[in-house]
Amino acid sequence: MATCSTGCAPAVRLCQRLNRLKTLDGDMMATSLKRCLSTLDLTLMGVGGMVGSGLYVLTGTVAKDTAGPAVIISFVFAGIASLLAAFCYAEFGARIPKTGSAYMFTYVSVGEVWAFLIGWNVILENMIGGAAVARAWSGYLDSIFNHAIQNFTETHIMQWNVPFLAHYPDLLAAGILVFASVFISFGVQVSSYLNHIFSTISMGVIAFILVFGFVLADPANWSQEQGGFAPYGMSGILAGSATCFYAFVGFDVIASSSEEAKNPQKAVPIATAISLGLAATAYILVSCVLTLIVPWRTLDPNSALADAFFRRGYSWAGIVVAVGSICGEYQHLQRKYNMNMQYTFQCCILTNTIFFSFLLAMNTVLLCNLFSLPRIVYAMAEDGLFFSIFARVNPVTKVPVNAILVFGILMACMALIFDLEALVQFLSIGTLLAYTFVAASVIVLRFQPEKNNSKDTTTTSPNVNAEVSPAPSESQTITEDSEEPKQYESFSDKLQLVERQKTRERRGVGHLKAYWEPYLDRLLGDCEPGEVVAFCVMTLIVSSVSLCAVLEFGNEQLQFPVWCFTMLLVIFTLAYVLSLALIWIHEPQRNNQTFQVPLVPLTPGASILFNVFLMMKLSLLTWIRFTVWIAIGLLVYFGYGIWHSKEGLRELQPKDMAARYVVLPSGSLVETVQSVQPDGQVVTSAHQISSSAAPTAAEAAGKR
Secondary structure (H helix, E strand, O other), rough: OOHHHHHHHHHHHHHHHHHOOOOOOOOOOOOOOOOOOOOHHHHHHHHHHHOOOOHHHHHHHHHHHHHHHHHHHHHHHHHHHHHHHHHHHHHHHOOOOOOOHHHHHHHHOOOOOHHHHHHHHHHHHHHHHHHHHHHHHHHHHHHHHHHHHHHHHHHHHOOOOOOOOOOOOOOHHHHHHHHHHHHEEEEEHHHHHHHHHHHHHHHHHHHHHHHHHHHHHOOOOOOOHOOOOOOHHHHHHHHHHHHHHHHHHOHHHHHHHHHHEEHHHHHHHHHHHHHHHHHHHHHHHHHHHHHHOOOHHHHHOHHHHHHHHHOOOEEEEEHOOOOOOOOOOOOHHHHHHHHOHHHHHHHHHHHHHHHHHHHHHHHHHHHHHHHHHHHHHHHHHHHOOHHHHHHOOOOOOOOOHHHHHHHHHHHHHHHHHEEEHHHHHHHHHHHHHHHHHHHHHHHHHHHOOOOOOOHHHOOOOOOOOOOOOOOOHHHOOOOOOOOOOOOOOOHHHHHHHHHHHHHOOOOOOOOEHHHHHHHHHHHHHOOOOOHHHHHHHHHHHHHHHHHHHHHHHHOOOOOOOOOHHHHHHHHHHHHHHHHHEEEEEEEEOOOOOOOOOOOOOOOOHHHHHHHHHHHHHOHHHHHHHHHHHHHHHHHHHHHHHHOOHHHHHHHHHOOEEEEEEEEEOOEEEEEEEEEEOOOEEEEEEEEEEEOOOOOOOOOOOOOO
């Protein structure tokens, strides 16, 4: 046994290092960044991150190919599912107002290696997302000028035919990213003002489209003659919800900005709720307008809004022409719709309006990507898990300039040479994985007792020459009426209060609720606070993955018999429900100072199940790319992060004072105090305390 314990010790130490949690400072509002963002700033950031090109492309695609006019219901379901994840982000953003978003939340509650992998995936997600938006922006602008930019680049610069690379270097997309990165490096207020302008104009254009779209609405387009409201049934609505869910990705920029918010405890939850509500309303109303203007069967998925207005001959869009006249497709429109010159001019005005609003929407999404990415990198570097050069903050602008410029240039290089169409689906898995871990972190942290910060505890060094009085000192007096956790500073205190402590702790956070103690205390009563909940969260994730895998692959790919398929569904469903029930019978934290997710563990549990279900919908190639990226991340972590982690360095720091109590066979209690001096010398003193309370030898160590 001794040999086995000795051989397993390195593995145990490694597991402890991988799963160590981040220690938060006492002052959560202290930061090297600048706290200047208001609730309005955060709200517009959230709106800009969610209301993007999906409003102009995704609505038509889902309406024609998946759900029909019931795309409205699909967006409602997707909005509710997104709200579950947004609740989790809002609680963490208010409770832990530090930058890093999902990375930080996972580090605080789950463990270091998991937090690193989440941050590693979020970095790639933002890089691909920003590069993809820049290429879409470039492509849309190029199409307005009849692909003149592409033709010039291929003719006078270069072109190539290499798999996974673009046919030509997209200089415009790269230039957009470099220009935006320079702007963002000027400070958070500059980024906020720029986002204000783009978001306000974009919402104004959307309001314009909605008002005049409802003027042309024809309820007959939802009639049975046109296929009805839900031609694809409930299966089409649910499939459309899975696609529409990605339209709401982007609200996490609010949590990423919490370290720069003036009052994050109130601003983060309010901004999250308002921005998600505005985005959902915009998507639902635009879908309603789109399917009421023209029959859903005739929609053009590539340019649904513009095509719908063209078919109805809508000419009042000239009101907005002064905002942005990006001109001309006279010949293209004349060939496509056989229009006269006057009508073609009117439709070109509308085309420019649609294109302009599309480009503005992509600008806001691009800004949010460039805003979130360097702050996640900064948070990882600040914790020592990533290269320290990215943790430097400019003393004037109060932003991580190194992270902004380096990753902005890397993003520009991706947009310059890569064909990002094959990588866009990779965005989904990183987002869904982050949502899953954040939801799990909410459950773990909700049922975990609060830990005292040693920095905030004021202790008095012992006087080794003084004779110890049998009466407890003022610092050792136990106040029974106080509900705050106490640190007992003498061995006798612990001996006297062990029974009373057990009774009171059973009603504390992470313990069984009083009602369930008579039934389950013998089975679960000996577990540490929060230990059962952590195990149940792991079971919850495993059962969710198993249940979704059976639902997705059981009938077709795996070809299970009916009895086997049904039995597996019942087993994994029971495991999922039982995990939720076991979590629910424990005492949660009750904090009225900051926002808390309602109906825990049901709300985060439902979010985990939905996110895992969507991950099962992704292709095999996406999972292969994800595995490769995870392997690269592990190389970075084990090559750099685990050795430079500040939590690891904190563990190696010597204690200021250590006390050891030993009960001798004679019944005397010997207290040994080791005082660590600044020069590294250790001064040891001991004195004897008369005690008859301990019949056996015992040893306890703690800070004085």
